[in-house]
Amino acid sequence: MKKKHPIDSLTVMTEIVLPNDTNSLNNLMGGRLLHWMDIASAIAAQKHSNSIVVTASVDSVSFKEPIKLGDVVNIKAWITRTFNTSMEVFIEVWAENIPKGRKIKSNDAYYTFVALDSENKPIPVPTVTPQTELEREKYDGALRRRQLRLVLAGKIKPDEAIELKNLFIS
Secondary structure, eight states: OOOBOGGGGOEEEEEEOOGGGBOTTSBBOHHHHHHHHHHHHHHHHHHHHTSEEEEEEEEEEEEOSOOBTTOEEEEEEEEEEEETTEEEEEEEEEEEETTTTEEEEEEEEEEEEEEEOTTSOBOOOOOBOOOSHHHHHHHHHHHHHHHHHHHHTTSSOGGGOHHHHHHHHO
16 A cells, blocks of 8 residues: 655645634634534545545644634644554644734644545555654654553553553653
8 A cells, every 4th residue: 555645635724713603702612613623634534545534533632722703714634644444633723813913823633534435344544654853753642642542442451552651661
């Protein structure tokens, strides 16, 4: 199976925060943002796998700064690492107030997707080859994040998470 570069899956999505997207404080509702993030990361996973994908997990969602009514939201998603049939996607969210010339990083998260065939069965995905320092950093940490997800989901026992355990033993 062909190896791919993370840039091959890069997806950038832009939205504007309208009144029906906000809460009573005129901030973007978290659920709306999670919806947009899921769409952007799913597109990145589909681009990488050339297949239909389903969301397997969402974790490490951090809400650092509120996004205001009228802000432009830029969501950037790319594949950090693949595991047989699944892909980890990293998402960054930037909020931009164009009239004020202000741009802030508002959120980031990791989503995991599984690639499916026409019968909705998991299929292998191409590996990803990191090129930049940031891509290598995300790639190296992905195995530990995956093991943590599997432990928390009860799919593996904590002592089976070797990479994760090595963080605490050394």
